[in-house]
Amino acid sequence: MKVAIFAEASEKIGLGHLRRCAVLAEEFMQEGDQVEFLTQTEFANNWLKKNKPNIYPSNLEVTECDLAIIDSYTLTDDDITRIFLTKCHVGFDDLNKKRKIFSMQINPAVSFDPKIQIIDPAFKKAVRKTNRPEVKTILISLGAFSTPENIEKITLQVEKIFPSANIISTPKATKKKSMPELFQEADLVIASGGQTIFELAITGTPTIVLKHVDNQNANINFIRQLKILNFAKNNQELQLALIKLQSQHERNQQTELSRKTFDFKGAKRIVKSIKQRCIKQ
Structure with missing residues (x-):
């Protein structure tokens, strides 16, 4: 065929x-x-x-x-x-x-x-069982919305809660490492509401989702219904989600639930x- x-x-x-x-x-x-x-x-x-x-x-x-x-x-x-x-x-x-x-x-x-979620088997190597005690590395992955302005705005909010964290962002970070490798390295990811959120979910990566455009509504509503990731509509909600995920227990709970929801x-x-x-x- x-x-x-x-x-x-x-x-x-x-x-x-x-x-x-x-x-x-x-x-x-x-x-x-x-x-x-x-x-x-x-x-x-x-x-x-x-x-x-x-x-x-x-x-x-x-x-x-x-x-x-x-x-x-x-x-x-x-x-x-x-x-x-x-x-x-x-x-x-x-x-x-x-x-x-x-x-x-x-x-x-x-x-x-x-x-029927389409998830790349390449992410199998990024599936985690648990999380490190401290959040030391944070990945910002906004896809088509990874503009310097958006990255800077989010970085300012992250630094208020995690002043010592190593903050990396796409697409710059993907020049040296693949997305599965970046997921493995990150203790926490801030992502736009596109295809990436399903890859983050199946790997159990603690995640905060931001909406940037209306065609992401279906993905975001779906994930919201499953109650497996965190969401933020504004800076205040982003800070509250960051504070919540300071806890290893909270991150481990998200990892366990989201990892079981999807398969490859x-x-x-x-x-x-x-x-x-x-x-x-």
């Missing part, structure tokens, strides 16, 4: 769409399927080259395939019909738009189902469901 996958990625959009589609691509490849992975930016290509060298990207252009998976906010229905020559279009639907072009829609956060089989379950749907067509 030939599978075409397109995921948007840029400095403005971030890497969440690309990373989850890369995990799906690897799952299809493990099952012996031919995968054509389509991209639009050097930003996406460079990330794949560094982190997923087994995936060779192609430029977004007309392609014939047995099924197409689209993770895009910008491609119109006409674009999808014109580019992906197939009867089975599968789309990520984070905003719950229920687009008719899609034979099947993937919406893990909207469906509130932990069993979400991509396998989704691929199975996609094949069942598309084979019927």
Whole structure:
């Protein structure tokens, strides 16, 4: 079976769409399927080259395939019909738009189902059983919102509670270490509400989540319902969450609960469901 996958990625959009589609691509490849992975930016290509060298990207252009998976906010229905020559279009639907072009829609956060979260197996090595007694290293990971201004504002709040902590931030920190390695190093993470929060949850990494844009609502509402991470809407709430997580007991409780909520089989379950749907067509 030939599978075409397109995921948007840029400095403005971030890497969440690309990373989850890369995990799906690897799952299809493990099952012996031919995968054509389509991209639009050097930003996406460079990330794949560094982190997923087994995936060779192609430029977004007309392609014939047995099924197409689209993770895009910008491609119109006409674009999808014109580019992906197939009867089975599968789309990520984070905003719950229920687009008719899609034979099947993937919406893990909207469906509130932990069993279909797509989480990269690379994070298995970052799963922790417990936490160190003191918070000495704090990672700020805001994805597309990792601007110097945002990092500085958060750093000022962190330093009020943890004046001696080593504060590191992405994307600068990822030039030397992978995200799983950074999770292992961090005693606490402050993250935006994108794909990263599921990776933080499954690894049991103590986390405070900040919302930066409305399309993160589904992820944040899902995690809130599960009651496994901390959230902050403003500086006051951020400081209260930081104070709470000074306690090793609080951090260990979060680690134990969040680690048990997800597994690394979400991509396998989704691929199975996609094949069942598309084979019927």
